[in-house]
Amino acid sequence: MPTVAIIGTGLIGRSWAIVFAAAGWQVRLTDASAAALEAAPGLIAEGLTDLAGHGLVGDPAGAAARVRIAGSLAEAVADVDLVQENLPEELGIKRAAFAELDRLAPRDAILASSTSAIVASRFTEGLAGRDRCLVAHPVNPPHLVPVVELCGAPWTAPETIERARRIYSAVGQEPVTVNREVDGFVLNRLQGALLAEAFRLVGDGVVSPQDLDKTIAAGLGLRWSFLGPFATIELNAPGGIPDYCARYTGFYRRLAADPAKPEVWDGPTVARLLAAWGETPDAARLAARSAWRDRRLAALKAHKAAQPGAPTES
Numbered sequence: 603m604p605t606v607a608i609i610g611t612g613l614i615g616r617s618w619a620i621v622f623a624a625a626g627w628q629v630r631l632t633d634a635s636a637a638a639l640e641a642a643p644g645l646i647a648e649g650l651t652d653l654a655g656h657g658l659v660g661d662p663a664g665a666a667a668r669v670r671i672a673g674s675l676a677e678a679v680a681d682v683d684l685v686q687e688n689l690p691e692e693l694g695i696k697r698a699a700f701a702e703l704d705r706l707a708p709r710d711a712i713l714a715s716s717t718s719a720i721v722a723s724r725f726t727e728g729l730a731g732r733d734r735c736l737v738a739h740p741v742n743p744p745h746l747v748p749v750v751e752l753c754g755a756p757w758t759a760p761e762t763i764e765r766a767r768r769i770y771s772a773v774g775q776e777p778v779t780v781n782r783e784v785d786g787f788v789l790n791r792l793q794g795a796l797l798a799e800a801f802r803l804v805g806d807g808v809v810s811p812q813d814l815d816k817t818i819a820a821g822l823g824l825r826w827s828f829l830g831p832f833a834t835i836e837l838n839a840p841g842g843i844p845d846y847c848a849r850y851t852g853f854y855r856r857l858a859a860d861p862a863k864p865e866v867w868d869g870p871t872v873a874r875l876l877a878a879w880g881e882t883p884d885a886a887r888l889a890a891r892s893a894w895r896d897r898r899l900a901a902l903k904a905h906k907a908a909q910p911g912a913p914t915e916s
Contacts (some may be wrong), residue, residue, distance in 0.1 A: 603628050603668075603770075604678040607678040607707075610688035610698065611635075611642035614716050617743040618686050620649045623665040623772035624658075624745070631671050632678040643669050649745060652896070656904040679707040684769060686738065688716045696725035704729040712766055715740035718790060723755035733759040736766060737780075739787050744775070745898035753780035756870045798862035804878065805871035811879045828906060 603815075605628040608615045619629045623646065633639040646669050650662035659665060672678035679685055685703055688753060689695050696715060703713050704726075715722065716754075722844045726735040736754040741747040750770050754763055770777040782788050786794060804811050825834050832843065839846035866869070876882075883891065 604684075605630065605682045607632065607672070607682045607685045607686065609675070611638050612688060614740060614742060614744065615686070615688035616642055616646050616649065618688065618740070618747045619646045620653070620670055621663075621746040621773050622686075623668045624653065626665075627668065629669040629774065630678045630682070631669065632675055639671055643671065644690075649746060653745065653900060654908065655734040658900065660905055670796060675702060675704050679703060679721065681708060682711050684712045684714060684766075685907040686714050691717060691719055693720055693724055696720055698727060700725050700735060704731045704735070710734075712736070712762060714766065714768070716740055719786065721755070721785070722753065722758065723783060726755055726757075729820070730871060732757050734762050736762055737787070738766060738770065740775075741789065741791070743896065746812055746896060746903055747790065748774060748776045748903075749778060750775045751778050751780050751789060753783060753787055755783065765833070776784060798866050801871055802862040803864060805874050807874075827902065828909075831875070833912075853886070884912075 603626065606622045606747055607630045608622075610633055611619070611631050615633070618904050619631060619642070623629045629706075631639060631642050633642070640666075647662070647666035648799070650659050650665045653659040654662040681779050687696075687699055687703065690701055694758075696717065700713060700715070707713060709731060711734070713731070715724075715725070715735075715737050716739060717737055720737075722735055722737045722794055726732045731863065732755065736752055736758050739748055739751040739753070744750065752763055752766050752770070767777045767779065780790065784791065786901070800811075800814050803809050809817075835846045836842045839849055841848075
């Protein structure tokens with residue numbers, strides 16, 4: 603039975619544990635925080651039970667039984683097939699962790715980081731086993747949002763990327779290969795572009811933040827939940843993508859000539875956004891909203907799993 607070591611048992615680490623346990627893997631947990639580590643198995647079991655309620659896990663108790671706490675980092679990574687690191691987004695922490703992981707983990711184990719902002723070349727260059735290191739960037743929470751971006755450093759072996767694709771596919775994820783290192787990988791570059799324009803539109807008084815959210819949730823987001831942007835525009839003109847480009851290139855060129863500036867992230871725009879958004883919920887309300895979001899994502903995941911794929915040409 604394959605084994606994964608989960609390094610760091612915060613939200614992302616626990617979610618990864620759910621992914622692998624549900625797929626039949628043995629899961630070992632380790633964390634510098636004794637309290638976080640002690641709480642993790644129970645929270646993971648709850649997550650598995652929630653998935654079972656949507657028909658997404660057949661045996662949640664059996665899956666939870668495959669999760670155990672390791673007594674040390676060395677014990678966590680002994681004889682594993684994959685290490686999934688989920689530590690804070692600090693370069694020094696990543697470098698120290700990967701130096702230890704490279705020293706302790708089996709030579710044939712893949713070392714993957716869940717980092718969302720630090721490219722692998724910045725924390726793996728000096729490692730003897732740097733060819734088996736990569737970023738495997740998930741979306742929060744990965745057990746409900748399955749895309750995972752795989753991005754190696756210039757020295758990551760192609761075989762590492764291909765093996766990682768097979769592993770993440772086998773556990774129900776949707777791997778995307780990022781062919782070269784870029785800040786933000788793919789998902790956060792797309793998200794950043796949309797957010798910058800959203801901040802500008804709200805900051806300039808074009809729309810309220812509530813109505814902007816509605817534009818995505820009840821508009822673009824409905825299509826994007828099962829079609830990407832290219833598949834979407836292919837259906838938005840009679841002649842497909844070439845026709846769409848011919849019809850709308852002029853409009854998009856005008857938009858691209860005047861992009862949102864970095865200043866949209868500065869204090870005045872943020873202040874206007876917050877004033878229009880209203881009071882920030884307290885921790886309890888944020889937790890309740892997160893739980894609601896996870897239930898809706900689970901329902902959407904179950905719905906998508908039950909649907910046939912798009913029709914193909916005959």
